[in-house]
Amino acid sequence: MNDPMRIVFLGLSLTSSWGNGHATTYRGLIRELDARGHDILFLERNAPWYASNRDMPEPPYARVILYENVADLKKRCEEAVAEADLVIVGSYVPDGVEVGRWVQEKAQGVTAFYDIDTPVTLGKLERNEWEYISPDLIPEYDLYLSFTGGPTLRRLEREYGAPRALPLYCSVDPEIYYPATMAPAWDLGYLGTYAADRQPTLERLLIEPARRWPSGRFVVAGPMYPDKVRWSDNITRIEHLPPAEHRRFYNNQRVTLNVTRADMVQLGYSPSVRLFEAAACGIPIISDYWEGIDELFDLGPELLIADTPVEVLDILEKIDPEELQTIGRRGRNRILTQHTAAHRAAELETYVEPLISSRGLIAPERNTTAAQPGAKPV
Template sequence: MNIASPGRRRDIVILGLSLSSSWGNGHATTFRALIKGLSAEGHRVLFLERDTPWYAPHRDLPAPDFCELVLYDDMGAMLAEYGDRLRAADSVMVGSYVPDGIALIDRLAGMGLRQLTFYDIDTPVTMQALDDGTCEYLAPRQIPLFDIYFSFSGGEVLTHLRDVRGARRAEALYCSVDDALYPALDLPKRWDFGYLGTYSPDRQPTLDALLLEPARLLPNMRFVVAGPQYPDDIDWPANVDRIEHLPPADHPAFYNAQRFTLNVTRAAMRRMGWSPSVRLFEAGSCGVPVISDDWPGLDELFADGTAIAIARDTGDVVRALQGADAAQSRRLGQAARQVVLAGHTGRARAREMIGAIEAAPVEP
């Protein structure tokens, strides 16, 4: 095998869960920032997305101008039509949660590709599902097939992927933000504290403790939760506004209308750590001060008390909301924005990805 020559334009094909619709998933915004960054760096990307009925009514980016997007109905027909393009590509990436992912990976692995990688945007969840035998998009035997296993999570999970799961190379590729789309805006504050995220059973206890309970204790403050799929039986306090779905174009105004915003991490990701969510970088890019649940590695990305406020219980949130004046909040948000712009934009992440694929052996 040869080592790819650095510095030239790369032809990349990505098969991911969704680029066209952000409804109920964080994959779309993660891919959008990354691919826009790749385009800005001069690389060409084809994104192949299964045309699914649940995303079809909610496509907020049906025709991106930074890559070629193709929706397909049948995997076999897609591989036949784009087989030559896949084989000619410098690198082919499969994302987590792709429909029929196990069969797709097997087919791709048998095509003689120059380089095959995996981007796990859900790494701790994937590891748990592999252990439970419930993972529908990746089989344990397939991990050694990839030239690079890109992981949404860093830290100890990378060692786990190499030493326990048999990954040839495991590289952290955190999510990122398109900073041009998430500016700091001088808007009136409609809410003291808010949260943006799809309902998840394992996130809900943290949301209860860090937002709903503070709302009950602070009836004179205004709160908001935006995101789909929340059950009807949740007891929302009267001072908590609900927004069912908020498309990405409306995210900056939403964040900037909050005095503080909440980051909540899924339980499996919190246990393994080093799993910053895309919402964390989006809010940071907007210069909005973030209150986050605690997990290993967070303070290595954002310094506690300087660029983020870490909350371990309801009391921490109440004290933060009651204790911070406007100047303190502004300093916290500005520090977070500096961290994001320095290393967590889509273009910065694209450079990391290209550096990794250039360093990996590829077929001539």
């Protein structure tokens, strides 16, 4: 796409990564869109739990407006939404149904719903829980951009009437996540917020192996774990790890663990941000299995699968260290060729370009900005 767009995002958070993975995704995608010459405005509800934990209060690649409620959003941002070439509403936006209806009423450009939580969304729709998207809104969005690919995309079109459902997976920034030479502090680690449906797998693939291997060194980083969880003495706990510390955390592990939410396992084709971050650091990964993971990685040469504590311990104790490092390097190469934030920005342009062109939405007087410094046409 040679013409820069004015893009408005309405997302859960860009300024704070506390307790959510949305900020990391938005930061990478928006930074790359900005690098390609697009003008980005991010609209975010001023939630108190994020206000006290803003690790990026002023992103260098986007303007941010913090609004107090839907009435404040409508009052302050109607013109920006109406004039944008592309308006993207994300999952888990507070009052997302009302916000989505307003966007569809006011936006003159292309509208898209970006579902960073597709398995959760489908579960909510089946239970008639319309927290941030409702069945009547889906057909009105021009695009349904999904963190989950595979058969789920056709389901969104067939059952919910999405005009066009397309994958826009999470991604990673290779300038932030890359290998480092250091002696690892831990044999196996895990990074993730507590989730009840994920905890049994964490118990099976890290906590139980730690109990069986007292001399091993383990670590779990992430908030919201209840007091009832029993950690053995050889497991280090880190309550919150901001994105700026993720790379060092991964590089401090000999092997890292990926654990997938139950809804994501059921649908398949749902890679996590943490999976790509760890792979970009060149760290060998042990993951639980789900359909579609073998389309993202070559299982064995690039990523290891385990289902039991014994399988985890066999990997940690029996696989030659050099072979583990080779697996990590292969996994990193896969990420660099297919799953960076730059790849996602280019994919988004490819999705939007036909709609922009067919509607003649980018005014000729703004097309000249493509030649300005910073604009990077595809």
